[in-house]
Amino acid sequence: MSAPSIKAVLGPTNTGKTHLAIERMCGHSSGAMGFPLRLLAREVYDRVVAIKGEKAVALITGEERIEPKDARYFLCTAEAMPHDGGGHAFVAIDEVQLAADRERGHVFTDRLLNARGREETMLLGSATAAPLIQSLIPHVELTERPRFSTLAHGGAKKLSRLPKRSAVVAFSSEQVYAIAEMLRRQRGGAAVVMGALSPETRNRQVELFQNGEVDYIVATDAIGMGLNLDVTHVAFASLAKFDGVKRRRLTPSEMAQIAGRAGRHHRDGSFGALVGMGGQDAEFTEEEIFAIEEHRFQPLTKLFWREAEPRFDTLNTLIADLSAKPDERELAPAPESIDLAVLRKLADQPFAQAIRGPANVRRFWEVCSLPDFRASGVDTHARFVTRLWQDLREGYIGADFVAARIAELDTVRGDIAVLQGRIAAIRSWAYICQRPDWVLARDEMAARARAVEARLSDALHMRLTERFVNRRTSVLMKHLGNDPSLLPISLEDDGTLLVEDQAIGKLEGFRFAIDPHAAAGDRKMLLSAGEKALPRILATQAEKLRESGLDGVALGDGRVMWGDQEIARLEHPVDPAEPRLKPARELDRLPEGARAAFIAGIEAKVKEWLAPLEPLRKLQLASKSEDATSWARALLLNLLDGHGIVTRERAGIENLPKEARPFLRKVGVVFGALDIFAPALLKPAPRLAMKQAGIDRRPIDEAMRSVIPATKPLPAGYRPAGEQLVRVDIAEKLFRQAHEARAKAKGAGEKRGRGAPFVLDTALAVSTGLTPDSIKRLLGAAGFRMVEGKPVPEGAFGPALPDRWRWLPQRSGSRSGARGSDGEHRRQGKPHHAKGASKPGGKGRGKPQGSGRADQGANGKPREPRPENAFAALKDMLS
Secondary structure, three states, rough: OOOOOEEEEOOOOOOOOOHHHHHHHHOOOOOHHHHHHHHHHHHHHHHHHHHHHHHEEEEEEEOEEEEOOOOOEEEEEEEOOOOOOOOEEEEEEEHHHHHHOOOOHHHHHHHHOOOOOOOEEEEEOHHHHHHHHHHHOOEEEEEEOOOOOOOOEEOOOEEHHHOOOOOEEOOOOOHHHHHHHHHHHHEEEEEEOOOOHHHHHHHHOOOHHOOOOOOOOEEEEHEEEEOOOOOEEEEEEEEEEEOOOOOOEEEEEHHHHOOOOOOOOOOOEEEEEEEEOOOOOOOOOHHHHHHHHOOOHHHHHHHOOOOOOOOOHHHHHHHHHHHHOOOOOEEEOOOHHHHHHHHHHHHHHHHHHHHHOHHHHHHHHHHHHOOOOOOOHHHHHHHHHHHHHHHOOOOOOEEHHHHHHHHHOOOOOHHHHHHHHHHHHHHHHHHHHOOOOOOOOOHHHHHHHHHHHHHHHHHHHHHHHHHHEOOHHHHHHHHHOOHHOOOOOOOOOOEEEEEEEEEEEEOOOEEEEEEEOHHHHHHHHHHHHHHHHHHHHHHHHHHHHOOOOOOEEEEOOOEEEEOOOOEEEOOOOOOOOEEEEEOOOHHHHOOOOHHHHHHHHHHHHHHHHHHHHHHHHHHHEEEEEEOOOOOHHHHHHHHHHOEEEEEEHHHOOOOHHHHHHHHHHHOOOOOOOOEEEEEHHHHHHHHHHHHHOOOOOOOOOOOOOOEEEEEOOOOOOEEEEEOOOOOHHHHHHHHHHHHHHHHHHHHHHOOOOOOOOOOOOOOHHHHOOOOOHHHHHHHOOOOEEEEEEOOOOOOOOOOOOOOEEOOOOOOOOOOOOOOOOOOOOOOOOOOOOOOOOOOOOOOOOOOOOOOOOOOOOOOOEEEEOOOOOHHHHHHHHHH
């Protein structure tokens, strides 16, 4: 029977070594693989489960144990892996070059020398370990694998010039956080990976990068240990680190291990320095560049070793064995690690005198081997170990005590540093709960610890994401520069504009407003993204609005409004009934075709709104007609200027020839006693249309009632009547009735004169809602004066005398009388003294008052009234 084969598969990163080992293990009946990181062990565990099923695969680390009853394939961290391989058919050790690591090297050296498979053993790692492996294991079968892709030096770059899918490597948490913050501001954010993070948090951060939510990842050298990342470029913020003893420059092989994360499978990668960060040691030398690109490095000269199976007779014997020197020249004694440092420190304590016998010494050594997850140092960690030993001296730690300690850590409040501290503490308790002889109810307590670690890891991931990832900027950076039509922008019902699921602003009508909560540095980018997509979004918005019949669009004061936004304005350069539409600037962002169609829709709607202005349009056309005389044209222009109404005083009617009046009446002009007006324009629809179009900005009564209470300013279409206002066409009816009553009385043969009294039936005026005082004031404006009827004397019989009216219009050149308003009039019933008439105390004394009235001649006969406005109005009506 042939001896089991031992194969060393060596080479740089991205050579498929781990993939080959997985395939070989799955081809055997059982197997075990040891990894440098719990994260990497978990990744391979998931891959093997997909091949062999959950029941056949186990995951064993210091803090987690998934071990089905019938498990045949074990994925472990190097420390949790059995010394001899556990009797499996296949055994593999990954990253064997870590045998030269000061902190953990002795563990990998032991597995390299002692872990063997029954049928096959495979050692995976860098070619720098080849000479030592061949020397320590003479019958090893050595295979070197070439890298699938090339790795080239990309030169030094500033942070703002880093290509997408880049990893930035730093060697302190402060520098990692500073770079991540700068990437958040400039490029939308970065994932963060550090050794201090829990594996779960690292997984989530790596997933953030792998899923493309961010294009950058900032990490410590932990990134170089087998993490499979979709990285195209690795930028070194520094080329020096503190190795636990001193700050030193990385070796070319360490540089290559990290730089090798760039490029996966057959896709080439690049590496380089990050400049502008204040570092003085980030420049590669020519020799280092050549070594990394050609994968040529100095071979390892020593591997660290420590006795893997010391004697446990006494504490001194144990310390002596752990401090012993190896016999092989290829091996060097391991530097004192923290577990041995804690053992030495506690061995001098008084309580250590009671630790006797191999079982107690072994148990005490296992307690001292508790990893320092807190990275607190020897003294602090030794105090924690001392308390743990005191709890374990009596046997097991009670479940209640462990549950209480776990519960104390089960809170997600705090910042990144606080959460990191809690995760380190819970990892310690997770390790303690995994030990088979330390905790009662071990499985339950281990499950609780894992659950708390998961919650804390989720919270830490959220804190890191909140602090170092500006998802909105990241999304925009990913899409800006592409075809604007492909920008994944959507419009919510409330007007919010989204890029993927990130709000960049709000669309209010056709106006884009940037998110007010956006940082000042992001506003330019948000505006650029919004403007790229606005033509398409606005075109859709305009089309929907046009198809809805411009639902929600209104016209008011000459402005076309959609909600609170003006989308167009009416201009009246010549014809007020045919305004010109001036679109708002926001519509300029619409594509030309969509803009033209939308404006045409608005124009059609405006034409519909202004249809009631046809009478006004008729007046405008008449003013341009060849049939109109210059005097008629002047009156029409005055009428247009008054929006369909003009007082006689302002109309210039005294110069209008009679032959022009039929033409004006034909186009709808009415000559009233006090006003010239177009009755068709006194209806509610045209008055409202004029108000909407901004033609007449005076207040209006929307129903255009016949009589309304007096208000200031005077509404369009009304004239004052005391404490009431009456529509001008209704006022004209009342004036006509008064003149007809006067003419009727004259026709009855009564002696009539200029101021002869007559009886007026005010039923029509009262039916409109006018009060007696308003009737008196309204008719008074047209020259009518009321003479109150005298009451029946005491003791007399018969009806009382009715109120009578006199027509005493204003004389030509007189300043009193009708003014087209409810202005000053002569007091009712007071005689008027014409020029030359006798006055009390003057010439003609002794004559009764009232003699020499203005309506009588020298012989006392009635004088014919001179032509003036009110008399002319009567003639107009009767002609």
